[in-house]
Amino acid sequence: MIQEFLNYNLISITDDNIVEKLKKASDDLAIEFRHNSSKVRSFALVALDPDALIDNIEVTEAKEIILKNWSTFLNNSKDTPLTLVRAVILEALEIISKEGLFVSLIWLTIRNIHRYYNLKGKEKDLISNFLQRLGEEVERQGVKKWALLSMASREKLTVTKPEAINIKTDLTTLQKKLEDASGPNNSESKMNYESPNPYWPNQPQSWTYEFAPRAAKGIAEAIDKVLKELQTKVLNGIQTNIYDSVNDLITKIYEDVVERNRFLQIRTELIWWKEACYSVSLNQSYKNQQRGVLQVAIAFDYASFIPEIYPTSVDYFLKETYKNITADEDKNLKLSEIFKMIEQCRNQLKTIFIEPDALLGRISLLDFIVGLVWEKFTTKQFQKFVGISDNSEITLVEFTIWLFHDLQTLKILAGNTRES
Structure with a gap:
């Protein structure tokens, strides 16, 4: 990604030694991600945001890693520190995206929010290409995982030719x-x-x-x-x-x-779930549930069925299930309006979400919703913690799918934690 920033003239470095120092910083950051995978989400959210604050926790940590490899970074750089920091983070994300479930973790973290960031021109093209690579790889893995067994995909017997043996007459x-x-x-x-x-x-x-x-x-x-x-x-x-x-x-x-x-x-359980319209998390039917509760419950229940890797068709199944459950018009609402719905249902939603620990740095939409339910945050703090305006518009079904994606990232992180 650092090379792509250079190719797009988004950073102006002509010294190859400096480029290598930045790449070394990305390697160091990738090591940190492998040791502490929970950082991947917050760093990914910051890496795509051109308006991230320079004193942001993730930006500060990345700067410190860069300084270890390029001690005069802040004084000699012709580019804004934030641009270089984001390039280094994106390079680290691309490195780990080739390992295990990291590609799904990164993709699910940023696939919904990126359209609300102030990305323009060449930078928007660069980020779009990065997202496309992630999305295509996740789709490839998902289709392979979910495909029915066919003759074409069955394993074939492979016998290795033995090595030549030198036997001599006595x-x-x-x-x-x-x-x-x-x-x-x-x-x-x-x-x-x-x-x-x-x-x-x-x-x-x-x-x-x-x-x-x-x-x-x-x-x-x-x-x-x-x-x-x-x-x-x-x-x-x-x-x-x-x-x-x-x-x-x-x-x-x-x-x-x-x-x-x-x-x-x-597949069988999903069809039954769709037809029954029954929420395990609420122990009630989805029918006639208040807006706010309904979206959270559907996303939460759906995530309990779906494994970490899945194809895009799974999102479309959720979308059609949502439309089958509710007669809501498919119109845009401000996030602030949806947050008011959430606040009105706090007591009921506390039966779904456990009280969270204190969160620092950039957080996901789901993290904010859980904090809002437990009165850890107020609506006015949304942009500070999530990085986009609460005036941003979204449909309720899109909101539901976004929550589902965030829930899937937690599942991936839980698996990574057990493995480590």
């Missing part, structure tokens, strides 16, 4: 056998084995009768020894290779069938 033993077949003793006047040929070649008739069986036996023993080694090293190796390959194939097919059955079960 020339020493064969020579001794032929020496015994040729006469009573060898050049050292010794016999090698019992019962050598009692005749020399100067007695051709008798020598011939004695030579042939002894020579044939010696040659046959040498050949048998080579064949036995071949059987042991090559044939047994092939047999083991085939066994291992078949065993691996059966294991993969079993795991694939189990995984596909799990997703078939999810």
